[in-house]
Amino acid sequence: MTGVYALPQPTHVDNTWAAPGLAAVLAVVLAVVVFALVLPARRGIRTPNDFIVSGRKVGAGQNTFAMVGMGLMYSTVIIIAGHVALSGFDAIMLLTAFTMSTVLAVLIYAGPARNVGGYTLGDLFAVRAQERPARMASAVVTLVVYGMFMIAILASIGLVASRMFSTSSPANTPFVAGMIALVALIAILWVYLGGMTGVTRLLVLKVCLFMALVAGLTIAVMVKYRMNPIHLLNDAEAQAAPNKRGDLLGPGRLFGTGATFDSNQDPWVHLSKIFSVAAGALGMPFFFMRYLVANSGRDARRSAGWAASIAVAFWQCMIVLGLGATAILGGKAIGSKWDTRDITLPKLADHLGGKWMSAALGAVALLSVAAIFAALLLNGVTTATKDINAARGRQLEPAAELKAIRRNVLVIGVVSLVLGTALAPLLTHIFIPASIDVGGTCILPAVVYSLFWRRFNTRGLLWTIYGGLAVIMFMVLFSNGISGDPSNAMFPNVSFKFIDFEPGLVGVPVGFLLGFIGSLTSRERNDAKFAEMRVRALTGAVIPGRKPAGTPAGPDERARENRTLSEAH
Amino acid sequence: MSPMDLAAKGDRYTAVYDSAQFKVLRRRSNTFLAWSSATFYGWWLLVIMLAAFVPSFFRVRVAGPINIGLVVVFVSLHLVVAISVVYLRFARTRLDPLSEQIRADLEGDLR
Numbered sequence: 001m002t003g004v005y006a007l008p009q010p011t012h013v014d015n016t017w018a019a020p021g022l023a024a025v026l027a028v029v030l031a032v033v034v035f036a037l038v039l040p041a042r043r044g045i046r047t048p049n050d051f052i053v054s055g056r057k058v059g060a061g062q063n064t065f066a067m068v069g070m071g072l073m074y075s076t077v078i079i080i081a082g083h084v085a086l087s088g089f090d091a092i093m094l095l096t097a098f099t100m101s102t103v104l105a106v107l108i109y110a111g112p113a114r115n116v117g118g119y120t121l122g123d124l125f126a127v128r129a130q131e132r133p134a135r136m137a138s139a140v141v142t143l144v145v146y147g148m149f150m151i152a153i154l155a156s157i158g159l160v161a162s163r164m165f166s167t168s169s170p171a172n173t174p175f176v177a178g179m180i181a182l183v184a185l186i187a188i189l190w191v192y193l194g195g196m197t198g199v200t201r202l203l204v205l206k207v208c209l210f211m212a213l214v215a216g217l218t219i220a221v222m223v224k225y226r227m228n229p230i231h232l233l234n235d236a237e238a239q240a241a242p243n244k245r246g247d248l249l250g251p252g253r254l255f256g257t258g259a260t261f262d263s264n265q266d267p268w269v270h271l272s273k274i275f276s277v278a279a280g281a282l283g284m285p286f287f288f289m290r291y292l293v294a295n296s297g298r299d300a301r302r303s304a305g306w307a308a309s310i311a312v313a314f315w316q317c318m319i320v321l322g323l324g325a326t327a328i329l330g331g332k333a334i335g336s337k338w339d340t341r342d343i344t345l346p347k348l349a350d351h352l353g354g355k356w357m358s359a360a361l362g363a364v365a366l367l368s369v370a371a372i373f374a375a376l377l378l379n380g381v382t383t384a385t386k387d388i389n390a391a392r393g394r395q396l397e398p399a400a401e402l403k404a405i406r407r408n409v410l411v412i413g414v415v416s417l418v419l420g421t422a423l424a425p426l427l428t429h430i431f432i433p434a435s436i437d438v439g440g441t442c443i444l445p446a447v448v449y450s451l452f453w454r455r456f457n458t459r460g461l462l463w464t465i466y467g468g469l470a471v472i473m474f475m476v477l478f479s480n481g482i483s484g485d486p487s488n489a490m491f492p493n494v495s496f497k498f499i500d501f502e503p504g505l506v507g508v509p510v511g512f513l514l515g516f517i518g519s520l521t522s523r524e525r526n527d528a529k530f531a532e533m534r535v536r537a538l539t540g541a542v543i544p545g546r547k548p549a550g551t552p553a554g555p556d557e558r559a560r561e562n563r564t565l566s567e568a569h
Numbered sequence: 570m571s572p573m574d575l576a577a578k579g580d581r582y583t584a585v586y587d588s589a590q591f592k593v594l595r596r597r598s599n600t601f602l603a604w605s606s607a608t609f610y611g612w613w614l615l616v617i618m619l620a621a622f623v624p625s626f627f628r629v630r631v632a633g634p635i636n637i638g639l640v641v642v643f644v645s646l647h648l649v650v651a652i653s654v655v656y657l658r659f660a661r662t663r664l665d666p667l668s669e670q671i672r673a674d675l676e677g678d679l680r
Contacts, residue, residue, distance in 0.1 A: 089627070089638050093620055096642055099649045100613050106653050107602055111660070233634035250628035250636055251620045267621040274617050278610075301660060305653040312646050452599075528579035531586035538594055538664075541672040543581055 084322020154420025276504025280440025
């Protein structure tokens with residue numbers, strides 16, 4: 001198997017932190033617990049509406065935690081801790097950018113998206129644009145993000161497996177590939193059995209465990225410094241490995257000239273990363289499902305607001321953990337390449353809590369990544385079923401549609417599993433920032449224009465979505481995540497890169513510009529549709545019997561509208 | 570459903586949109602959103618520009634190990650909480666009662 005199919009070989013590190021046996025036992029226990037939570041959900045699923053959006057009955061509290069859970073992944077928790085430990089202030093800026101993007105959800109996405117209703121972005125686009133092109137645009141952009149994010153997420157299952165469920169270095173390829181396939185298969189089963197109700201419970205469980213673990217570690221760090229952050233900061237600064245670009249607690253380590261390999265684009269490189277994350281992270285299509293499952297626009301907004309506040313507390317713990325790792329483990333223990341940097345949090349957990357803590361972190365990290373894959377898969381399946389059927393003008397009976405959705409979970413899930421496992425040897429982390437760029441470049445302008453701009457029309461939508469996608473794909477192809485960087489690129493041995501900065505910096509304004517020019521060059525203009533969008537987005541009112549912009553109202557749709565109606569009083 | 574019906578329903582939305590009540594609602598909502606997002610993202614853009622181009626400013630020590638940069642990060646994080654809390658309160662007290670009423674009128678009429 002080696003040679004043809006071999007994982008990227010990280011720098012040799014003696015793995016002293018992992019407790020594979022214990023972690024495996026805990027992971028199995030967690031998997032059983034999740035099955036126990038997911039299986040009862042199966043009984044409540046009678047229509048596609050139940051499967052995809054839990055009948056829109058997810059309570060505000062539960063939804064809040066699920067929303068927080070959507071933001072916690074391998075990259076935003078495990079990687080960021082190492083990032084902060086190594087690069088201090090500049091990495092803290094990146095982490096802050098994640099919380100900045102949640103403000104977009106609170107102010108713009110959550111309430112209106114739920115008020116307009118539906119199941120996908122296509123339902124929102126179709127209020128303002130012609131039905132079929134709007135549906136296709138939604139399907140294309142959602143599935144592109146699905147494909148990229150899925151590959152990166154399955155790769156992070158591999159990373160968790162090789163770092164926390166195995167102590168071998170070099171990585172044990174058959175073991176890691178097997179783990180990816182196994183965990184993905186279990187996640188597919190969870191989605192198949194429990195639908196959105198199951199995924200929501202999974203996210204809530206994961207976020208509770210993850211937050212408990214992170215809170216425990218944070219308290220352990222703070223206790224070492226007698227609850228005094230000043231001591232912690234002093235010690236972190238004193239212990240940090242020296243860096244000529246700047247001290248740990250000031251800007252420069254990532255902004256400074258020379259921070260990016262073989263590039264003269266600093267400080268734009270790091271600046272663009274921060275900008276793109278703040279503009280795009282919550283724009284990724286799979287986040288929108290969390291608003292659609294809420295009972296009302298008000299509940300969606302409330303959950304998004306609470307989730308943003310909880311996330312702020314969580315990220316502050318991550319800052320403490322990152323700086324704590326530098327202070328406690330010492331700057332020399334924090335590797336400077338991604339493969340030695342990303343193991344900082346597991347090392348710190350092992351140092352503070354011994355093998356139980358390290359095993360718990362491993363098991364929870366695995367659950368966490370699996371939960372993201374499950375939520376992502378459900379979003380991919382929803383758009384593949386709903387948007388594509390609507391674009392083709394096909395209207396299925398609820399029972400047939402539920403069957404089609406379940407079949408798609410298996411088909412898309414298994415294809416993803418095979419693809420994700422096969423691509424594990426490549427460094428595909430670039431797909432995460434690329435998805436975030438798409439969120440900022442395509443979704444943000446399309447949603448903002450749909451909601452607020454009277455003149456917006458079909459051509460504007462198509463130019464934003466397809467033009468934005470093309471711009472991002474072009475720039476990603478020639479970025480240093482694909483080639484030219486020996487330690488981070490997907491194809492490290494060739495170099496055709498000329499872009500080191502994050503494409504979103506250019507993409508976001510270009511996306512807005514394309515939507516603007518596209519709309520103005522088309523003669524289509526529909527004030528009634530704009531009035532409908534404004535009224536629906538602000539009040540959640542639906543005139544019964546009216547199919548949202550051209551879709552025949554199926555029994556399922558009617559049931560939903562009746563329910564919404566009766567809830568209003 | 571005939572095209573006539575569809576057009577009639579489109580008119581209903583337009584009629585609500587043009588009503589005095591909805592005008593108040595949308596003005597309130599738009600004003601809040603415009604001001605809050607402009608302030609918030611203006612602040613954030615300023616912060617990242619300063620970090621990138623005037624790093625020496627963020628390195629200025631305030632007290633002990635704490636520098637201006639860390640203070641700014643702390644403020645930014647808590648601005649997220651502040652803006653969420655303020656918006657939730659604003660929407661609950663200033664937007665929801667109006668939108669409830671408009672919705673009830675619109676949907677109630679059709680019973």
